[in-house]
Amino acid sequence: MTLLSSFAATLELTRYKEIRAALFHPDLSRTFDTRTYEDGNIRDGVVSIQHGAVHRARRRVENTQFRPDHLRLYERELFPAVMNDLLDRLLVGPEVDLFSIGEVLACVLASRRAGLDIREDDLDELAVIAEFVDVFSQGAAILDAKDPDAVRALVYAAYERFERDYVGPARERRQALLDAHARGEIGPEALTHDILTALLAHRADAALELADERRIVREVATYLQGGTHTTGQTICNAVDLLFEAAAERPDLLERVASDRSIAQRAVHETLRLRPTTPKIRRRAVAEVTIAGRTIPPDSLVVLDVTAGNRDPELFGARPDAFDPDRSVAPDVPRWGLSFGAGPHICPGRTVGGGLPAPDGDPDDEHLYGLVALFLQEVIRRGVEPLPGRGERDTRTERFNRWAHFWVRVGSPRAAASAR
DSSP: OOTTSSOSOEEEEOSHHHHHHHHHOTTEESOOOOSOTTTTOTTTTOGGGOOTHHHHHHHHHHGGGGOHHHHHHIIIIIHHHHHHHHHHHHOOSSEEEHHHHHHHHHHHHHHHHHTOOOOTTOHHHHHHHHHHHHHHHHHHTGGGBSSHHHHHHHHHHHHHHHIIIIIHHHHHHHHHHHHHHHTTSSOGGGSOOSHHHHHHHHTTOGGGOOOSHHHHHHHHHHHHHHHHHHHHHHHHHHHHHHHHHHTTOTHHHHHHHHOHHHHHHHHHHHHHHSOSSSEEEEEESSOEEETTEEEOTTOEEEEEHHHHTTOHHHHOSOTTSOOTTOOOOTTSOTTTTTTOOGGGOOTTHHHHHOSOOOSSOOOTTOOOOHHHHHHHHHHHTTOEEEEEEEEEOTTBSOTTOEEEEEEESSOHHHHHHHO
């Protein structure tokens, strides 16, 4: 029996406003597997499936790592330096796998934010981190897995290696700094700013439920995976959709290459059309009413984000089209519901997608998101998808995941359009 096969009823919501209301409802939970970690719940205790008071307490601590001043440092200094160095080394022709490059690039900064100490110029070590991300991504999508038992075994083994080789040593170094700070030997500026440090500093707070240190390992893994996998998938989907649209609108390539605001809008359109999680699921812990519809307790509620993101009432007469110039109401995110909404809204949405794209010129404080910077740079370097694009990841039911996305580097057509 699967985790989704024993519900009293199943209800699917497809309209944007219904889905948004459901995402805010306190009696619709992300917790499906109530077993302990020892009994088979590979994601026991991680923030993304917590519900209620524990979730709120954990997010209050972890959200401090996504302050705008931190994100501007990443976007304006750290990421461009890392990106250009790695692209110089990896984006060499004639043909490369853009998905692999995207994951390796994202691994560097996601590791920093999660709290891992890695050799950022060591491609072999970055490949190891990317392998962990792949396994943890399968675990995050276990409700859609075709072989959940195999995924469960794979993730358990990965957690053990991840703690032994990365989280354990990083935890010792950060705890030593925290102890020195508590003794007054160093100031707060000497502490690292990352998820692992934040969790260690607050683990005595019973509200966070971190007495079992393996939960800290799983939390760090969650932020590593969330900060890496989405970037790799979104950049491939963005290039795929952009070149499809450029067949009729060749000016789009030049506009993305020359105008970061257009690159950001292209990323937002990609997220809208191909959300990382096409269908979000919730469990009704009590009787719930959404848009006049009564949902009985212990029901499975399926939120079809792909359909909601194409609601013509909000996204116009051609909601299936890829159009970075699309007009939407000021209160409607250009990415639709792809970052979620309500208490479980993605904490890293500004890292990947930036701030909402303005209709006019952005001010100096605007954040474009790291994927927009990445997209703009690969277009400038003359990347063009190869015929057939690549291979889909068939291990889950999620339609928009790539296993490989092959591109030609230095394409004359792409480079000429981007000049």
